[in-house]
Amino acid sequence: MSRLTRIVLSLLLVALMVVGTVAFIFWAIHASPRFQAILVRIVFVSLLIFLAILFARYFSLLWFAYLEHAERNVLEPRKQVHLPAISVIVPAYNEGAIIEETMESLARMDYPAYEVVVVDDGSTDDTLERAVSWQGRHGAADFRVLTRRNGGKATALNTGIAASHHPYVFCMDADSRLEARTLRRAMRMMLEDDSVGAVAGNVKVANRGKLITKLQALEYIEGLNMPRRAQGFIAAVNIVPGPVGLFRRQALEEMGGYDTDTFAEDADLTLKMVAAGWKVVYEDAAIAWTEAPERWLDLVQQRYRWTRGILQSLKKRKGLFLRPFPDFPLWLSVLEMAFEAIVWPILNVYAQLFFAIVALLFGAGELLLYWWILLTLLDLVAAFVTVSMEEESLSLVPFAFAYRFFFILFLDVVKMFAALDELFNLGMGWEKLRRVATT
Amino acid sequence: MNVIDLLITIVVVTILVTIVLAVITYVAYKLRLARQPAGDAAAGDELRYFVKYEPSLPDAPTKDHAPET
Numbered sequence: 001m002s003r004l005t006r007i008v009l010s011l012l013l014v015a016l017m018v019v020g021t022v023a024f025i026f027w028a029i030h031a032s033p034r035f036q037a038i039l040v041r042i043v044f045v046s047l048l049i050f051l052a053i054l055f056a057r058y059f060s061l062l063w064f065a066y067l068e069h070a071e072r073n074v075l076e077p078r079k080q081v082h083l084p085a086i087s088v089i090v091p092a093y094n095e096g097a098i099i100e101e102t103m104e105s106l107a108r109m110d111y112p113a114y115e116v117v118v119v120d121d122g123s124t125d126d127t128l129e130r131a132v133s134w135q136g137r138h139g140a141a142d143f144r145v146l147t148r149r150n151g152g153k154a155t156a157l158n159t160g161i162a163a164s165h166h167p168y169v170f171c172m173d174a175d176s177r178l179e180a181r182t183l184r185r186a187m188r189m190m191l192e193d194d195s196v197g198a199v200a201g202n203v204k205v206a207n208r209g210k211l212i213t214k215l216q217a218l219e220y221i222e223g224l225n226m227p228r229r230a231q232g233f234i235a236a237v238n239i240v241p242g243p244v245g246l247f248r249r250q251a252l253e254e255m256g257g258y259d260t261d262t263f264a265e266d267a268d269l270t271l272k273m274v275a276a277g278w279k280v281v282y283e284d285a286a287i288a289w290t291e292a293p294e295r296w297l298d299l300v301q302q303r304y305r306w307t308r309g310i311l312q313s314l315k316k317r318k319g320l321f322l323r324p325f326p327d328f329p330l331w332l333s334v335l336e337m338a339f340e341a342i343v344w345p346i347l348n349v350y351a352q353l354f355f356a357i358v359a360l361l362f363g364a365g366e367l368l369l370y371w372w373i374l375l376t377l378l379d380l381v382a383a384f385v386t387v388s389m390e391e392e393s394l395s396l397v398p399f400a401f402a403y404r405f406f407f408i409l410f411l412d413v414v415k416m417f418a419a420l421d422e423l424f425n426l427g428m429g430w431e432k433l434r435r436v437a438t439t
Numbered sequence: 440m441n442v443i444d445l446l447i448t449i450v451v452v453t454i455l456v457t458i459v460l461a462v463i464t465y466v467a468y469k470l471r472l473a474r475q476p477a478g479d480a481a482a483g484d485e486l487r488y489f490v491k492y493e494p495s496l497p498d499a500p501t502k503d504h505a506p507e508t
Contacts, residue, residue, distance in 0.1 A: 352454045352458070366443060369447045409458065417465050
């Protein structure tokens with residue numbers, strides 16, 4: 001099917017959805033009072049079902065996240081262990097504005113021995129020059145810089161992994177800043193069990209000066225880290241985030257490194273590892289601070305890429321959906337990933353649109369209002385619990401209003417379009433987010 | 440209009456406006472993509488790899504630490 005045909009088909013589908021919505025409104029206005037009453041009942045039941053699904057989702061995630069948090073806080077303190085050397089891989093493309101700050105944070109790691117391999121992926125700015133100025137020994141680390149023709153993040157990571165030496169590999173983003181204890185805490189989780197192939201760290205938003213970034217800060221805590229924490233309880237984290245992930249080299253080599261055929265190479269590799277039987281766990285103290293998009297267009301770009309990348313990864317492994325056994329945690333993890341990436345956004349957008357239209361047309365606004373109040377309360381509680389678990393500032397909690405009111409729905413619309421584009425296999429590129437170095 | 444009606448109006452309007460804004464932003468993103476020149480690797484970039492990099496460090500780098508290509 002040609003690209004033009006696919007674009008036309010996707011536009012037709014969008015047009016169909018719009019026409020369908022308008023037709024529904026037209027029909028509803030002119031339907032008999034009996035049908036209108038039935039419609040209101042359908043709305044009422046749908047609201048309850050939607051609320052039930054949401055409660056089930058939040059409750060299960062919060063419960064498992066709490067179990068993971070409690071397990072780690074009530075177990076006996078771990079004995080001091082020998083910390084093996086780590087290779088830290090930093091792929092960089094046009095990160096001249098921030099690469100030196102990243103190098104500075106890496107030089108300050110509280111870890112006995114590690115190397116830093118920066119892979120310049122054919123940058124067209126001064127990334128390479130700035131990175132090269134850091135070559136040599138800095139504290140406990142040797143810094144090396146490689147440069148290559150532009151080939152994408154996955155290829156840059158594979159280049160760095162191949163050129164590195166140590167049995168454990170830490171992959172990060174060039175715009176991330178690690179805390180001094182990040183490597184140490186990640187390694188301790190890794191060493192607890194030989195079947196652990198990767199440790200997912202905790203990504204936090206560093207630039208919180210604007211509403212859009214505050215909302216993302218809350219989203220990372222409540223929407224990303226909480227599910228990751230819950231998945232960590234069953235050792236089946238489905239995404240080791242790009243900014244902070246520690247890998248066992250043996251596991252990486254078995255997987256053949258990162259595949260280059262998706263736009264979410266982190267999700268893709270993690271799924272590969274979990275499907276191969278490796279445990280993937282979560283360490284909330286292995287923290288990386290990252291720069292979140294500060295413009296709405298940049299945010300759309302990022303989430304579009306994430307959604308399509310995740311769907312590409314799931315498509316590669318669609319057989320897993322039909323095999324709940326023998327690896328039930330993997331099946332749950334994959335289901336949850338698909339649910340969050342595609343089912344829930346579409347459900348949320350259409351449910352809210354449906355409820356809003358019926359509320360407008362038939363005066364069922366009170367139902368909608370009380371339902372929305374319950375949702376907001378749910379988000380407030382989830383925000384309070386997750387922010388507390390992460391020992392973050394409680395000043396983020398009130399942003400749960402805007403988070404529920406606007407942010408989630410906005411992103412779900414973008415995810416819906418991304419899913420549509422992926423369904424029709426429309427072309428996409430990496431694009432570069434504008435770095436502002438505000439932190 | 441009482442408080443309940445006002446809140447209902449706010450919720451409904453916010454839902455509809457959010458969806459519209461998201462659609463507009465998505466369309467703007469697609470337009471931005473369409474406006475970018477195809478093929479960022481201009482001929483000038485290829486020349487980069489034929490120019491030997493000379494780091495401006497006080498000490499001459501050893502072979503082991505030279506940028507590898």
